[in-house]
Structure formats: C-alpha cells, structure tokens
Amino acid sequence: MIHFDCVSKRYPPGMDALSALSFTVAEGEMVTITGHSGAGKSTLLNLIAAIEKPTSGSVLVAGQNVGSLSRTALPYLRRRLGLVLQNQQLLFDRTVFDNVMLPLAITGFPPKEAAQRVRAALDKVGLAAREKALPIALSGGEQQRVAIARAVVSRPAILLADEPTAHLDSATAADVARIFHEFNRAGVTVLIATYDAQLFPAVRSLHLDHGHLIPSIPEHSLTRASC
Amino acid sequence: MLNTWLHQHRLALRLALRRLSKTPWITLLSLLAIGIAITLPVGGQLLLDNARQLLRNASTTPQISIFMATSARRATADALSAKLNNHAAVARFQFLPREATLARIKTNPNLREVVEALPDNPYPDAFIVTARDDSAASLDALAEEFRQWPDVAHVQLDSAWVRRLDAFLRLGRNALALLDGLLAAGLVAITFNITRMQALTHRTEIELSQLLGATPGFIRRPFLYFGALLGLGGGLTACVLVTLATWWLDRPLADLLYLYDIRFSLQPLQLRDTAVLLGASTILGWLGALLSLGQRLRRT
Ligand SMILES: Nc1ncnc2c1ncn2[C@@H]1O[C@H](COP(=O)(O)OP(=O)(O)O)[C@@H](O)[C@H]1O
Ligand SMILES: [Mg+2]
Numbered sequence: 001m002i003h004f005d006c007v008s009k010r011y012p013p014g015m016d017a018l019s020a021l022s023f024t025v026a027e028g029e030m031v032t033i034t035g036h037s038g039a040g041k042s043t044l045l046n047l048i049a050a051i052e053k054p055t056s057g058s059v060l061v062a063g064q065n066v067g068s069l070s071r072t073a074l075p076y077l078r079r080r081l082g083l084v085l086q087n088q089q090l091l092f093d094r095t096v097f098d099n100v101m102l103p104l105a106i107t108g109f110p111p112k113e114a115a116q117r118v119r120a121a122l123d124k125v126g127l128a129a130r131e132k133a134l135p136i137a138l139s140g141g142e143q144q145r146v147a148i149a150r151a152v153v154s155r156p157a158i159l160l161a162d163e164p165t166a167h168l169d170s171a172t173a174a175d176v177a178r179i180f181h182e183f184n185r186a187g188v189t190v191l192i193a194t195y196d197a198q199l200f201p202a203v204r205s206l207h208l209d210h211g212h213l214i215p216s217i218p219e220h221s222l223t224r225a226s227c
Numbered sequence: 228m229l230n231t232w233l234h235q236h237r238l239a240l241r242l243a244l245r246r247l248s249k250t251p252w253i254t255l256l257s258l259l260a261i262g263i264a265i266t267l268p269v270g271g272q273l274l275l276d277n278a279r280q281l282l283r284n285a286s287t288t289p290q291i292s293i294f295m296a297t298s299a300r301r302a303t304a305d306a307l308s309a310k311l312n313n314h315a316a317v318a319r320f321q322f323l324p325r326e327a328t329l330a331r332i333k334t335n336p337n338l339r340e341v342v343e344a345l346p347d348n349p350y351p352d353a354f355i356v357t358a359r360d361d362s363a364a365s366l367d368a369l370a371e372e373f374r375q376w377p378d379v380a381h382v383q384l385d386s387a388w389v390r391r392l393d394a395f396l397r398l399g400r401n402a403l404a405l406l407d408g409l410l411a412a413g414l415v416a417i418t419f420n421i422t423r424m425q426a427l428t429h430r431t432e433i434e435l436s437q438l439l440g441a442t443p444g445f446i447r448r449p450f451l452y453f454g455a456l457l458g459l460g461g462g463l464t465a466c467v468l469v470t471l472a473t474w475w476l477d478r479p480l481a482d483l484l485y486l487y488d489i490r491f492s493l494q495p496l497q498l499r500d501t502a503v504l505l506g507a508s509t510i511l512g513w514l515g516a517l518l519s520l521g522q523r524l525r526r527t
Contacts, residue, residue, distance in 0.1 A: 093249075106439050
C-alpha cells in the first residue's frame with residue numbers, strides 16, 4: 001500500500017531530515033513510527049500525504065508516485081487519505097458537526113448521506129452527543145477525537161496520524177489508541193507517528209534515529225547500502 | 228451530478244454570506260465605498276441623459292430650409308410636397324408659397340417700396356423641414372439629398388447649434404467612458420483587497436481544505452461569491468444613493484428652471500441602466516476576488 005524506495009528528504013539549509021529510507025507497509029497493516037523528537041516522523045508522514053516532496057527516491061501510495069503528482073491530481077490523492085495532524089487544525093468558528101462534515105463537503109457528497117456519515121463517525125469516537133458544540137468547548141482529548149472523526153468520515157483506505165496522543169492523559173490516550181485499533185480491524189491501513197510505542201503493543205514499529213531507519217532485524221541493514 | 232453541483236454552490240454562497248455578516252461594519256463600509264465609487268459615473272450618466280433632454284426641450288429643433296428656383300413651376304413644388312410627405316426621415320414640413328412670402332414682406336412699409344419696384348416676385352417657393360433625427364450627421368445627409376432634387380436652388384441648414392450640442396454630448400460621453408474605466412479598475416481594486424484580507428483571515432481554513440483534498444475551485448468558490456456579493460451590494464448602494472440624490476435635487480432644479488420658463492423634471496435611473504449597472508458591478512466584484520485568489524493560490 002505504501003512503499004518507500006531510497007527516500008531522502010533534505011530541508012533547505014542542508015539538513016537531512018530523512019536519509020535513504022526504504023520500507024513497505026502492506027494493505028490493512030498497522031504501523032507505528034517511533035523515534036526521538038526531531039527524528040523525522042512528521043516528515044515521513046508529510047511525504048506520504050505529498051505535503052512535502054522527497055529530495056530523492058520515490059514514495060508510492062497505492063502504486064502511485066506521490067512525489068511526481070501534478071497539482072490537479074494532488075487533491076484526489078489526499079481524498080484517499082485520512083489525516084490526523086499534529087495540531088488538530090479544527091475550525092474554531094464551526095460546530096463539531098461542520099468540522100467533521102468538511103471532507104465530505106469538499107468531495108461534494110450528497111447532503112443527507114453526508115449527515116448520516118458524520119453522525120456515524122462521531123458515534124465511533126464517542127462524541128455523538130457533542131455535534132452542536134464548538135471545538136473551543138471541548139477538552140483536548142475530545143478535540144483530538146473530533147480530528148479523528150474528520151479523518152475517517154470519508155472512509156479512507158489509509159489513515160495517517162501524527163502524535164495523536166500527545167498532551168493527553170494516559171486514560172484518554174489509551175482510549176484514542178483503541179479507536180485506531182478499531183479502524184485497523186475494519187481494514188484501514190494505519191500509520192501512527194508516536195513517541196509512546198507502548199500504547200500500541202504488538203504493532204510493527206518503524207524506528208527512526210536522526211532520519212535513519214533503525215532495522216529491527218539486522219540483515220535488513222544491507223538494503224540501505226543499495227541506495 | 229447536477230444536484231451535487233447545485234449543493235456545492237449553495238454551500239459556497241451560504242459561506243460567503245456568513246463571512247459578510249460576521250464582520251458587519253467592514254461589510255457596510257465596503258459597500259459604501261464601492262457604492263459611492265459607482266455613484267460617480269452613474270450620476271454622470273444620469274446628468275448627461277438629463278442634459279440632453281433639457282437641451283432638446285429648451286432649444287428649437289434645427290430645421291432645413293429648401294428654396295426652389297424662382298423659375299420653378301408650382302407643379303414641381305407640389306411634387307416635392309408629396310415627396311416630403313412620404314419621406315421617412317422627415318418629421319413634418321411647412322410649404323411657403325412665394326406669393327405668401329411676398330405678401331408678408333409687403334406688410335413692412337420700408338421694404339414694400341423696394342419690392343414693388345421690381346418687375347417680378349423675387350421670392351421663391353420654399354419648404355421648412357423638421358427632421359426626425361436631429362444629429363448633425365443625419366441632418367447633413369438629408370440636406371445633401373434635398374440639394375439633388377429638381378429645381379432646388381438652395382438648401383440651408385442651421386447646423387451650428389446642432390454641432391455644438393453634438394460636441395458637448397460627445398465630450399460628455401467620452402468623459403463618462405473614462406470615468407467608467409476608472410471606476411471599474413477601482414471596484415476591482417477594492418474587492419481585490421477585501422478578498423485578500425478575507426483569504427488571510429481564513430488561511431487555516433484554506434490550508435486545511437487543501438490537506439483534505441479540496442480542489443482550487445472549491446477553495447475559490449466562496450471567495451468568488453464573496454466578491455460578487457460585494458459588487459452587487461455596492462451596485463445596489465449606488466442605485467439607492469443616485470435615487471436619493473435625484474429625489475433631493477429634482478424639486479429645486481425644477482423650481483430654478485421654471486424661472487427660465489423651462490418645464491423640466493429629472494429622469495430617474497432607467498430599468499435597463501439599473502440592470503446593466505448591477506450586472507457590471509457583480510462581475511467586477513467577482514473579477515477582483517478572482518485576481519486576488521489567483522495570486523494567493525499560486526503561492527501555496
Ligand atoms: N519545514 C522544515 N524546514 C526545515 N527543517 C525542518 C522542517 N520540518 C522539519 N525540519 C527538521 O527536520 C527534522 C525532522 O523533523 P520532524 O519530521 O518534524 O521530526 P519529528 O516529527 O520526528 O519530531 C528536524 O530536525 C526538524 O528541525
Ligand atoms: Mg513531529
């Protein structure tokens with residue numbers, strides 16, 4: 001589903017955020033991306049969503065090279081992804097309902113079905129009762145769950161989440177982790193960048209260290225030399 | 228498919244209206260700025276129309292005098308009468324038989340002696356023609372046509388006044404065209420700036436929408452409605468301002484002109500002109516927003 005082939009990302013002053021990354025995430029798989037702050041986790045997710053372009057190498061999403069997508073094709077890639085960003089980026093002048101509705105409004109979903117889907121998504125994250133509230137009236141955990149509902153409302157095949165449990169108390173974080181597991185069980189490919197891998201036990205982890213992928217099985221280190 | 232399209236546009240329109248109503252003072256002041264800007268050329272057009280009306284009323288319409296040859300027979304003059312009667316460009320005409328002219332001259336005691344000393348009647352048959360169209364060009368053409376007619380000795384057109392009026396109206400029209408152009412640029416500039424401010428205010432929303440897969444068209448749409456609504460609202464404001472001004476000035480102007488023996492009433496904005504004004508201001512508002520966004524969306 002997602003394939004990185006010798007991907008490097010260098011930010012302008014000459015800072016290598018990612019170096020020669022190669023890995024594959026299978027369809028329906030759930031993977032965490034771990035590593036210290038500044039290891040390159042966000043950069044990796046941004047490359048998948050074509051928010052950034054790789055300096056070299058190729059990023060394939062469902063067989064499509066996202067680094068070379070045209071401007072007109074880009075929106076259609078993004079519609080196949082569910083994004084939960086590091087800062088949730090909710091619109092604070094709109095209700096919870098309208099925030100979750102946004103992706104469907106963008107794709108031009110028929111309004112009646114859209115409303116049903118929004119309610120279903122809010123129900124899944126346990127916020128069915130808060131649809132009329134403004135985001136400012138919600139706790140941090142609730143806001144994070146609104147962002148998750150917005151990411152899944154269009155039923156994307158891939159869900160990308162960047163530190164979705166940051167700033168949450170451990171009970172709330174566990175709750176959010178459980179929601180991601182549920183989506184994965186429903187067949188969604190899930191990538192979560194997190195500093196707290198213990199929240200997702202028994203999940204394959206891609207560990208980054210200063211932009212390098214640290215292999216969990218030693219012989220995989222041979223692939224790096226081939227770039 | 229069509230339903231989706233309509234729904235998308237309805238959403239964009241509602242969003243634009245909500246943004247306008249969210250900052251009522253800015254919206255109101257913008258409408259006033261646009262409205263006053265449009266009032267200038269619209270008021271100018273109104274003044275010009277009314278001036279033309281007034282000048283037509285106040286001055287005698289220009290006439291063409293046709294003098295037959297003194298040798299011409301009455302039958303020829305009768306034939307010309309019939310021709311003038313059926314002429315499409317002639318509004319009305321008057322036939323002055325040479326005998327009547329002579330009789331009129333003889334009522335003047337000084338001229339009487341001179342005229343009576345002559346062996347023949349020195350005055351020709353004549354026609355005084357009022358044309359339907361009083362533009363200088365068509366009057367010239369008509370006079371030229373009359374000159375070709377049989378036994379016509381002389382055709383006289385007092386065109387100086389017509390030319391003056393024509394020149395005046397042409398100046399007015401050109402000045403208005405200039406004003407229209409300036410206004411159009413001004414309107415685009417105003418909506419350009421307001422839309423830019425709007426786009427900055429809603430930057431997170433734009434960026435988020437892009438991340439969620441919005442096409443540039445989707446992002447642009449509410450802003451285009453926003454600009455078009457500003458233009459339309461400004462146009463309506465201008466209509467109200469012009470109507471108020473007409474109402475305010477009509478009475479004193481009529482009173483003033485009455486002192487000069489002229490009956491006159493200011494004509495309000497015509498329905499057709501109003502429609503053109505509203506259409507143009509809407510399109511210009513839309514254009515301002517489009518230019519403003521073109522610049523923004525290319526950068527992101
Ligand atoms: N837009 C950017 N411009 C320049 N440097 C960046 C940019 N984004 C990230 N970086 C740098 O790239 C490295 C990796 O950042 P990031 O992917 O955000 O790490 P993480 O999410 O793991 O904390 C960091 O050193 C960071 O400073
Ligand atoms: Mg990060």
